[in-house]
Amino acid sequence: MIPTKESVEPDDRQLVETIRGGDADAFELLVRRKTSKVYALCYRIIGNAEDAKDISQLVFLKLWENLEKYDPQYAFDTWLYRMVTNVAIDFMRNRQSRENAVNSNLRLVKTSADPEQGVIVQRKEIEAVFQEVSAGLSPKQKTIFVMNQMNDMPSAEIAKVLGCRESTVRNHLFNARKTMQQQLEKRFPEYARLWRRR
Amino acid sequence: MIACRDFRAELTANANDPKLLEHVRACDSCLDYAASFDPDIVFRAIGGGDLVPPGGVDAFVDDVMRQVRVRAAANVVSVPNRWTWRRLSAAAAIAAGVTGAALVYQHDRTIVPAAVLNPRPVAAANLTTKPVVETYESEKATIVEVPTADTGSAQVVMIFDDALPSDL
Numbered sequence: 001m002i003p004t005k006e007s008v009e010p011d012d013r014q015l016v017e018t019i020r021g022g023d024a025d026a027f028e029l030l031v032r033r034k035t036s037k038v039y040a041l042c043y044r045i046i047g048n049a050e051d052a053k054d055i056s057q058l059v060f061l062k063l064w065e066n067l068e069k070y071d072p073q074y075a076f077d078t079w080l081y082r083m084v085t086n087v088a089i090d091f092m093r094n095r096q097s098r099e100n101a102v103n104s105n106l107r108l109v110k111t112s113a114d115p116e117q118g119v120i121v122q123r124k125e126i127e128a129v130f131q132e133v134s135a136g137l138s139p140k141q142k143t144i145f146v147m148n149q150m151n152d153m154p155s156a157e158i159a160k161v162l163g164c165r166e167s168t169v170r171n172h173l174f175n176a177r178k179t180m181q182q183q184l185e186k187r188f189p190e191y192a193r194l195w196r197r198r
Numbered sequence: 199m200i201a202c203r204d205f206r207a208e209l210t211a212n213a214n215d216p217k218l219l220e221h222v223r224a225c226d227s228c229l230d231y232a233a234s235f236d237p238d239i240v241f242r243a244i245g246g247g248d249l250v251p252p253g254g255v256d257a258f259v260d261d262v263m264r265q266v267r268v269r270a271a272a273n274v275v276s277v278p279n280r281w282t283w284r285r286l287s288a289a290a291a292i293a294a295g296v297t298g299a300a301l302v303y304q305h306d307r308t309i310v311p312a313a314v315l316n317p318r319p320v321a322a323a324n325l326t327t328k329p330v331v332e333t334y335e336s337e338k339a340t341i342v343e344v345p346t347a348d349t350g351s352a353q354v355v356m357i358f359d360d361a362l363p364s365d366l
Contacts, residue, residue, distance in 0.1 A: 027266065032259050036248030039258070043249055053251045053258065060262045061269065126229075130241050151246030152219065180241070 012076035019067055027067075031060050037077075038084055044146045045088045045139075047131040055091050059084050081161045085143050092139035133183035134176075141176040144169055202228050219245075336361065 010018065012033075018026040038059055043052035062083055070079055134142050140162075147153045147161070148169075155169040162169070200208075205221045205228050222232050223245040232239045251258045334341065339359035 024263070024266065024270075028259060028263050031262050032255065035255050035258055036250060039251040040246065040249035044244070044246070049252050053253075056251060057258070057262050057265065061265055064266050064269070126240055127244055130244060145241075146246075149242050150244050152214075152216070 013072045016067060016070055016072065016076065027064060030063075034060075034080060038080070041081065041084050041146065041151065042088055044150055045085070045143050046092065047134075051091070055087055056084075059087050062087065078157070078160050081147075082163065085147075085161060089139040089143055092142075129184075129188060132187060133180045136179050136183050137176050141172045141179070144172045145176040145180075148173055199224060206231055223247075 012030070015026055015030050015033075019030065035056070039052060039056045042055045042059070043049060046052045046055060059080075063080065066083075070076070134145065137145065144158055144162070147158050148155065153161075155166050155173065158169045159166040200217050200221050202221075202225060205218060205225070208215065208218060209232055219242060222229050222239060222243045229240065229243050232243070334357060336359050338361065339357055342356040342358075344356070
């Protein structure tokens with residue numbers, strides 16, 4: 001049952017129940033609702049738009065196939081993010097996309113060095129620097145860093161998503177920060193100096 | 199969103215305040231300022247906002263739904279086939295196992311010396327391959343006839359003669 005525009009939109013749990021009842025249109029609504037979030041997380045973990053799109057689609061297909069396993073007593077987003085992080089981490093481990101990310105980001109950093117370019121480019125440059133310095137992180141460290149520092153998820157929630165202890169998450173965060181600061185000094189000393197001077 | 203002056207006044211290292219993060223994610227001059235305190239905040243400035251996949255959300259959703267339909271159709275078609283093939287392969291495996299076991303059993307039976315298993319039938323078989331002697335006449339031979347208990351007639355005859363072939 002797809003609600004009309006006048007009616008209140010069903011929440012995620014209700015939508016899942018409807019899909020379980022065999023309503024494919026409800027699944028389409030769920031995909032539309034979650035696409036931007038899922039894609040954004042994939043993109044920030046993987047660092048490549050096309051790969052992130054493929055992985056996001058794979059996540060939704062897995063969601064379709066495993067929807068019966070979802071337990072409504074848990075938050076749907078936690079379950080969804082677990083699926084996203086599992087697929088993204090597997091992808092990074094299997095295809096060594098880390099090297100691809102480094103190469104593509106080097107290109108981005110070079111092309112965005114023009115000071116005349118506007119705000120968006122500057123933001124993109126930061127993203128490029130992030131992908132560069134985070135290339136030395138393990139897939140799990142990077143995933144945790146992205147969820148905590150960019151998605152503002154507390155470590156307790158990340159622990160639920162990844163199915164590990166909160167102390168493990170904090171440990172990964174600490175190590176990720178340390179590695180990234182070292183990488184920043186090593187690969188972008190001009191950035192580090194610039195920031196310190198200001 | 200808070201003002202730049204408030205942001206700079208409240209900014210501390212490892213700022214986790216949502217108001218500060220919201221500001222630094224939107225204001226470039228404050229991002230530069232914040233970076234001088236803590237390089238970490240520069241990456242926080244990227245933010246976790248929603249992103250649109252290449253080609254747009256509509257195309258993305260259409261792609262997903264197309265693949266879902268294909269998979270759903272493939273499952274409907276393949277489920278009976280998959281079970282049929284599984285059953286057939288299980289039956290083939292059982293048949294192969296039974297046949298193999300029978301062959302091994304037969305092979306074992308043939309390689310064991312027959313005399314060890316059942317010496318009497320083998321001896322009888324050997325006797326039947328030899329010619330039956332209807333009549334025999336020789337001056338040098340010794341002929342012994344053994345009568346059987348039930349008929350009284352001579353059934354077993356032993357002939358001792360050097361002139362006879364050794365396999366008779």
